[in-house]
Amino acid sequence: MAVTISIGSGKGGAGKTMILCNLALLLAKKGKKVCLVDLDIGGADVHLLFGLFNPKHSLADFLTRKVTSIQDVIHTFYSLNGLQLIPGSGSTLQTANMSFQEKQRLLRSLKTLDVDVVLIDVGAGTSYHSLDFFMFGDIQLCVTLPEPTAIMDFYSFLQLSTIRKVLGSFLSSSEVSTTLKKRSFASLHEVLELAEATQTGARSRAQQALRYFHPLLIINRDIYNGQVNKTKLKQMVAKYLGIEIPPLGNIPEDKAIGDALKAYIPVCELSPDAPASVAMSQMADKLEKIISLFEPTVETSSPKQTKPS
Numbered sequence: 001m002a003v004t005i006s007i008g009s010g011k012g013g014a015g016k017t018m019i020l021c022n023l024a025l026l027l028a029k030k031g032k033k034v035c036l037v038d039l040d041i042g043g044a045d046v047h048l049l050f051g052l053f054n055p056k057h058s059l060a061d062f063l064t065r066k067v068t069s070i071q072d073v074i075h076t077f078y079s080l081n082g083l084q085l086i087p088g089s090g091s092t093l094q095t096a097n098m099s100f101q102e103k104q105r106l107l108r109s110l111k112t113l114d115v116d117v118v119l120i121d122v123g124a125g126t127s128y129h130s131l132d133f134f135m136f137g138d139i140q141l142c143v144t145l146p147e148p149t150a151i152m153d154f155y156s157f158l159q160l161s162t163i164r165k166v167l168g169s170f171l172s173s174s175e176v177s178t179t180l181k182k183r184s185f186a187s188l189h190e191v192l193e194l195a196e197a198t199q200t201g202a203r204s205r206a207q208q209a210l211r212y213f214h215p216l217l218i219i220n221r222d223i224y225n226g227q228v229n230k231t232k233l234k235q236m237v238a239k240y241l242g243i244e245i246p247p248l249g250n251i252p253e254d255k256a257i258g259d260a261l262k263a264y265i266p267v268c269e270l271s272p273d274a275p276a277s278v279a280m281s282q283m284a285d286k287l288e289k290i291i292s293l294f295e296p297t298v299e300t301s302s303p304k305q306t307k308p309s
């Protein structure tokens, strides 16, 4: 089964699509069979980064059952190491109001793709769709710009992702879930308090659900040269959200990215020596190692859930 990697951010324009397209291509160049999936409902633009202006099929064809299999909407870039793409759809009533069942059908279908890695681009922010698609990844990448306002949005995004993860850990029919669903929460602490008050042991169950939630931190357009107070951010997230965010890397502000956008080619292909390409190449090396932790081992043939270091 493919390892899924999702990417999310608090603010729009943090660089998710640019980063994911480049990581997808870099992993494909390493010999992985890779499929990029554009689940930015309403803001789908991954195909444009590759100069694919009129994809024959898109996700909408699958969602509206014009095609029966998700395989039918795949576009393959043969000149880019066989990288595959499932182009996203515009925002139609059908896609914007996707039901729970439709969302499950879509996510299940992604697990059937015959590839090693599925990379999922997710819309910015904290809509249910965005959070659910983000949480679906076996590995989550979270991106922020270094400015304080972006960091605030980033923190809110992580907080809501964490709450959604905890809510998802209780069976939808359980007493805890029924109680939690009636309320909206401003902090994870409130969720845990109410869960425990409803049922003894619910707090530790929720904390257990967060044990393997370690979104990997990417700081993009890092004009401060790594001077963002990452330690403080990590401490805050660990203290208030109870999760770790190991760093995947920093990407500098780089003019080559704009040039690549205009050429409709990922920057790591157009300018492999540009500082941003070098940074993303190092990130792809790290990611390759983390992906291998999820691959079946020879002895057990079952995926290993190991905390990335």
Ligand SMILES: Nc1ncnc2c1ncn2[C@@H]1O[C@H](COP(=O)(O)OP(=O)(O)OP(=O)(O)O)[C@@H](O)[C@H]1O
Residues within 6 Å of the ligand: 009, 011, 012, 013, 014, 015, 016, 017, 018, 019, 040, 043, 123, 124, 220, 221, 222, 251, 252, 253, 254, 255, 257, 258, 261, 276
């Ligand atoms: N490190 C960088 N240096 C220079 N330009 C960058 C860098 N990162 C991203 N950009 C530019 O910033 C813009 C936004 O990037 P991108 O579309 O990837 O963000 P996004 O997070 O996917 O946005 P959205 O939330 O709207 O989907 C693009 O024009 C991109 O080329």
Ligand SMILES: [Mg+2]
Residues within 6 Å of the ligand: 016, 017, 018, 040, 043, 045, 121
């Ligand atoms: Mg985007």
